[in-house]
Amino acid sequence: DTAVSQTPKYLVTQMGNDKSIKCEQNLGHDTMYWYKQDSKKFLKIMFSYNNKELIINETVPNRFSPKSPDKAHLNLHINSLELGDSAVYFCASSIVEDNEQFFGPGTRLTVL
Amino acid sequence: AQKVTQAQTEISVVEKEDVTLDCVYETRDTTYYLFWYKQPPSGELVFLIRRNSFDEQNEISGRYSWNFQKSTSSFNFTITASQVVDSAVYFCALSSFSGGYNKLIFGAGTRLAVHP
Numbered sequence A: 001d002t003a004v005s006q007t008p009k010y011l012v013t014q015m016g017n018d019k020s021i022k023c024e025q026n027l028g029h030d031t032m033y034w035y036k037q038d039s040k041k042f043l044k045i046m047f048s049y050n051n052k053e054l055i056i057n058e059t060v061p062n063r064f065s066p067k068s069p070d071k072a073h074l075n076l077h078i079n080s081l082e083l084g085d086s087a088v089y090f091c092a093s094s095i096v097e098d099n100e101q102f103f104g105p106g107t108r109l110t111v112l
Numbered sequence B: 001a002q003k004v005t006q007a008q009t010e011i012s013v014v015e016k017e018d019v020t021l022d023c024v025y026e027t028r029d030t031t032y033y034l035f036w037y038k039q040p041p042s043g044e045l046v047f048l049i050r051r052n053s054f055d056e057q058n059e060i061s062g063r064y065s066w067n068f069q070k071s072t073s074s075f076n077f078t079i080t081a082s083q084v085v086d087s088a089v090y091f092c093a094l095s096s097f098s099g100g101y102n103k104l105i106f107g108a109g110t111r112l113a114v115h116p
Helices: none
Strands: A004-007 A010-013 A019-025 A031-037 A043-050 A053-057 A064-070 A073-078 A087-094 A107-111 B003-005 B010-014 B019-021 B024-026 B033-039 B046-052 B059-061 B064-069 B074-079 B088-095 B110-115
Touching (some): A010 A019, A019 A107, A043 A064, A043 A073, A053 A064, A073 A087, B010 B019, B019 B110, B024 B074, B033 B074, B046 B059, B046 B064, B046 B074
Parallel strands (some): A010 A107, B010 B110
Antiparallel strands (some): A004 A019, A019 A073, A031 A087, A064 A073, B003 B024, B019 B074, B033 B046, B033 B088, B059 B064, B064 B074, B088 B110
16 A cells, blocks of 8 residues: 555646646645755655645745645645756655655656 | 755765765654655655654664764764665655644655775
């Protein structure tokens, strides 16, 4: 059973387009996250939602808009894609009190 | 400010060698958690261990062991008798629950290459 899933796994698109990445977790966790991993493998948190409420927004350009329709889903919409947005995006979830985060398989976004 | 430093960018060893990956952290919080994650070439992030700041006992899990020393703010990871399948990027991370939420701060990662 997949704990944290992301779709799509690969996304290739042109500059200026709008795209979305979906994330779902079946662990019953309260908190979900988006991380960006750049070409040098550096991992940085972008957003965190707890019970559908935004609790972390790490100075991410407002072209990035997370949306949590329910506790089990956290989607990431990106407007006007730029070359610098090319990266691997990871979704994760955790029970807030437990701190251990489980990661999805990642979505490799390539902007041409 | 919270920070995690993994000074070793890349390590290359021959199979069966022991290898230690260093991790040094900075935080002002008294309650925090330390983690290690593995990222194999396939790209997924695999959780290895979590340690809270009040538990300084070392831990051993098979060929893996972790040494947590608050006095030096270090949480080092040792692989004994390394194998080719251990080749991966290993991340150390720090999290605290200050402000009502937790946030994982990752180190830059150490790429381990184990050669046959």
